[in-house]
Amino acid sequence: xxxxxxxxxxxxxxxxxxxxxxxxxxxxxxxxxxxxxxxxxxxxxxxxxxxxxxxxxxxxxxxxxxxxxxxxxxxxxxxxxxxxxxxxxxxxxxxxxxxxxxxxxxxxxxxxxxxxx
Amino acid sequence: xxxxxxxxxxxxxxxxxxxxxxxxxxxxxxxxxxxxxxxxxxxxxxxxxxxxxxxxxxxxxxxxxxxxxxxxxxxxxxxxxxxxxxxxxxxxxxxxxxxxxxxxxxxxxxxx
Numbered sequence: 001x002x003x004x005x006x007x008x009x010x011x012x013x014x015x016x017x018x019x020x021x022x023x024x025x026x027x028x029x030x031x032x033x034x035x036x037x038x039x040x041x042x043x044x045x046x047x048x049x050x051x052x053x054x055x056x057x058x059x060x061x062x063x064x065x066x067x068x069x070x071x072x073x074x075x076x077x078x079x080x081x082x083x084x085x086x087x088x089x090x091x092x093x094x095x096x097x098x099x100x101x102x103x104x105x106x107x108x109x110x111x112x113x114x115x116x117x
Numbered sequence: 118x119x120x121x122x123x124x125x126x127x128x129x130x131x132x133x134x135x136x137x138x139x140x141x142x143x144x145x146x147x148x149x150x151x152x153x154x155x156x157x158x159x160x161x162x163x164x165x166x167x168x169x170x171x172x173x174x175x176x177x178x179x180x181x182x183x184x185x186x187x188x189x190x191x192x193x194x195x196x197x198x199x200x201x202x203x204x205x206x207x208x209x210x211x212x213x214x215x216x217x218x219x220x221x222x223x224x225x226x227x228x229x
Contacts, residue, residue, distance in 0.1 A: 004160065032215055043121070043219040044161075044206070093160055097215065104149045104210040106217060108160030 003027050004096050006109025013084055014117055021079045021112045023094030029074035030096035034106060035067070038091040047092075050077045084116040120144045121209050123220035130227050136194040138223050140207030143188060149210035151217065152181060152192045154203045161206055165192070197227045 003026040013019050023033055031052050036044040048058045048069050056069035066088075068080040077096075081088055091113050095106035122141045130136045140150070148169045153161035167174040167181045167190070174181050180193045194201055207220040 006160070009158070034215070034217075036219075041126070041221065043119075043221045046216060046218075049215055095160075101215075103166055104215075104217070105151065105163050105166065107163065108153075110158065110160045 002098055002105075002107045004094065004107045004109040006094050006112055008112055009110060010113045010115075012115045012117065015085050016083055019081045019084055019114060021081075021092055021094070021114075023077045023079070023096070023109050025075045025096045025107070028096075028098045030077075030098065031074060032097045033071060033077040034095045034097075035069060035077075035079050036093045036095065038093060038111075044093060047079075081114065084114070086116045089114055089116045119221075121207055121218045121220040123205075123207055123223050125223050126221070127224040127226070130197045130225065132199055132227055132229050133196045136192075136197045136201065136225055136227065138192040138194075138205050138207075138225065140190045140192075140220055141188060142190075142209050144209070144211070144218075145188075146212045147209035147218075148212040150181070150183060150190050151208045151210065152179075153206045153208060154201075155206060155222070156203050164205075194225075197225075199227050199229060201225060202227050 005024045007022045033050045035047045047062045048056045050056045050071040052071045058064045071077040093111040095108045151166040152164040155161040165179045183190045204222045206222045208217045
C-alpha cells in the first residue's frame with residue numbers, strides 16, 4: 001500500500017517552454033501533497049505544500065508564478081514549471097501524506113529529472 | 118542553515134556487520150524523526166521513525182536511537198546485507214506542521 005506515482009520520470013525541454021509533472025496517490029487519498037527539489041549531492045528541499053481544493057503554500061524563495069501547483073483531486077497534484085530556463089534543471093520529487101497523520105510519514109514518487117536546454 | 122545534518126556522505130560496511138548512520142539536528146521544534154532509503158531512479162521509501170519522546174525504536178534489523186540532549190540520532194542496521202546498499206536520508210518533522218526537513222543523505226555500500 002501507500003504507492004505514489006510520478007510522471008514523467010525524465011523530461012527534456014527547450015528554454016521558454018512549460019513542463020507539467022503529475023503526482024498521483026494510487027491506493028490512498030491524499031489531502032496533502034508535497035513538492036521537493038533536489039540538487040546533486042544536496043538534500044530534498046521543500047518547494048510547496050499542496051492541499052486538495054485550495055491554493056498551495058510555497059516555501060520562502062520559491063516563485064509561485066514560476067512553479068504552478070494544482071491539487072484538483074484527492075489523488076492528483078500537478079507541478080507546472082512555466083517558461084523553463086536552464087537553471088530550472090533539477091530533480092523534482094513529490095510526496096503524499098496518507099489519512100493517518102499520526103506518524104508524519106510521507107510517501108514519495110520516483111521523481112522527475114528535468115533538463116532544460 | 119542546514120537544520121538536519123548527515124556529516125558522512127558515504128559509508129562502506131562488510132556484509133554481516135553493523136552499519137551505523139548518523140544524523141544531527143539543531144531545531145528543538147522537531148517532534149518526529151524518520152529514516153528513508155533511496156535506490157537510484159526511485160523515490161525515497163520510508164524505513165523507520167521515532168518520536169521525540171522516545172530514545173529507541175526497533176524494527177527487525179533496523180534500530181533508531183535518539184539522544185535528545187545531544188540532538189543526535191542514529192540508524193543501526195544489523196546484520197548488514199548487500200541489498201541495504203542505498204542512500205539513507207534522515208528527516209525531521211516540524212511540530213504542528215506537515216513539513217519534513219531532510220539531511221543530505223549518506224550513501225551506504227555493503228560489500229560481500
